[in-house]
Amino acid sequence: MDVIIITLLPLFLAWMLDLIFGDPARLPHLIVYFGKAIAYFEHRLNKGKHRVAKGACVAIGLIILSFFLTWGLLDLITPWPWLTVIVKTALIFYCLAGTTLIREVRMVFLALDKSIEAGRRQVARIVGRDTAQLSEDEIRTAALETLSENLSDGVVAPLFWFALLGVPGMVAYKMVNTLDSMIGYRNKRYKDFGCVAAHIDDIANYIPARLTAFLMVIAAGKPGLLSFVRRFGRQHASPNSGYPEAALAGILDCRFGGPHDYFGETVDKPYIGTTDRPLTTTDMRTAVRINRIAETLAILTAGLARLLMI
Secondary structure, eight states: OOHHHHHHHHHHHHHHHHHHHOSOTTSOOHHHHHHHHHHHHHHHHSSSSOHHHHHHHHHHHHHHHHHHHHHHHHHHTTTOHHHHHHHHHHHHHHHOOSHHHHHHHHHHHHHHHHOHHHHHHHHTTTOSSOOTTOOHHHHHHHHHHHHHHHIIIIIIHHHHHHHHHHHHHHHHHHHHHHHHHHHOOOSTTTTTTTHHHHHHHHHHHHHHHHHHHHHHHHHTTOGGGHHHHHHHHTTSSSTTTHHHHHHHHHHHTOOEEEEEEETTEEEEEEEESSOOOOOOHHHHHHHHHHHHHHHHHHHHHHHHHHHHHO
């Protein structure tokens, strides 16, 4: 089978599957197994002395293992082109996470139409902060902040590593991202054990986060917002999250950031943007449209870049 077909067909098939189905809730999910592996080692090793070193070994070991297991599997089935296409499609499908979060964000806005308590319960499904005291506008803001960040973490970054290192690189990135989402916190439990995982995630997302912001302003037809993104993106506590958030804040002419509660502690995050206004369902629809256009641009760019790399 032609190398172009083996390279591009799985990418576009997986993208179509994600657009149609989102995360397969009733099927075994690769990321769930990643999470179980991380939890297994964290429960056994995140105690006593040398937590930084033990956490580093777990993070680096799992990332390397995920890369080479994927590479080995694909190398093993090379003689069977159509099996290769099927396996690559499944792996890429598991690594893309654009549709499910869009659905979740829509459900947050629908839940708020019923009651603020319903909105708090729904937004708690997609954010790490405490939601019990959030106002209606804080709920909408949290949902849209998460939507912009997920475009980078769930779509553009996996595609960036796919373009660079193929499907094994994409799978390894998802391990990086899962490690950060589970142990990359600065609280008492994880600040030592998860610090290396958090730093690796920062490095892995450095270029993708900025690329995401660029694709978003291009998708909105507002390249003049790049200066806005540079100004506010670097003010975020995270070296990466601020860039897609700044892009969406500029597109919507709104303000993100401010105080957030995590695990009972208040974290004062810098504001991103200057226009403090209530967010609406129309803003959500605009954000979803921008996400979809930027995602399409990312898919096309990743496919072309991968062809040039092989």
